[in-house]
Amino acid sequence: MIENEDRYENEAEDIRRETAQGAPEVAEHDRVAEFERQLEEANSKALYAAAEIQNVRRRLETEKQQAGLYATTQFARDMLAIKDHLERALNAVSEELRNDKVASNFLAGIESTARELDQVFTRHGVTRIEAMGEPLDPNKHQAMMEIPSADAEPGSIVQEMQPGYMLKDRLLRPALVGVAKKPD
Missing domain, CATH: 1.10.287 (Helix Hairpins)
Known part of the structure; x- marks a missing residue:
């Protein structure tokens, strides 16, 4: 930022010298416009950098909270x-x-x-996942086999080989289950 300010001050000094030496007003106007454009660009970049810093802070705060909850x-x-x-x-x-x-x-x-x-x-916050009689949910259950069943709805769980668990709202371990299918 300081380098840019020094450069802009040097360019402004050049413009003043040219004006004092009688340089054409068109050239002065163009240089002033260019200087203003560069200043606006530097301001824009500074605003984007400040916004990015704020986003990084928010992201780090969220990650810190998540790490504490699920440590x-x-x-x-x-x-x-x-x-x-x-x-x-x-x-x-x-x-x-x-x-x-x-x-x-x-x-x-x-x-x-x-x-x-x-x-x-x-x-x-560790809770057991209900499985028996529930429809298969691939986010909570892992189907290990299909079991022919006339009594159960196809796609529903009829056997639990290993219980599944959640830690708060995250899957800790899926339930290993057998899923009903129509008999042959």
Whole structure:
């Protein structure tokens, strides 16, 4: 900017000298017009630069907010693996083992841990995606297979192989599902 101002001042000084030496008025008028055009162009560039700086500030502020909201994404994904293992362990326990006194105390601890994990997920905005009976949504579900079914609407979910989860409004992990199709 300072270079441009110095250049414009030098050109203005040249114009004054030419005028003092009796240069034709047409040449002076052309130089003044050119000087005004360059000044207007410099002002325009300065306004565009200021607008660009403001846009960059807004964009950075938005990215900063997003980073704060979703900073726990990878940690939440890792914790989902632990939740899956807990659920598989609980589902694998037979009814006979549940009736055993020692095993039932052990299972109560595992169930308590699973409940606590669910509460932590809820506090931090991690929610399970509803899948069973819902129509397939490619933004939330990943179809793993088609299952012939006379009872279910084609394209609806009839089996959930792995639950899906959202972190606030973002997909954390899609639900792995089986989708109904018309029987052959």
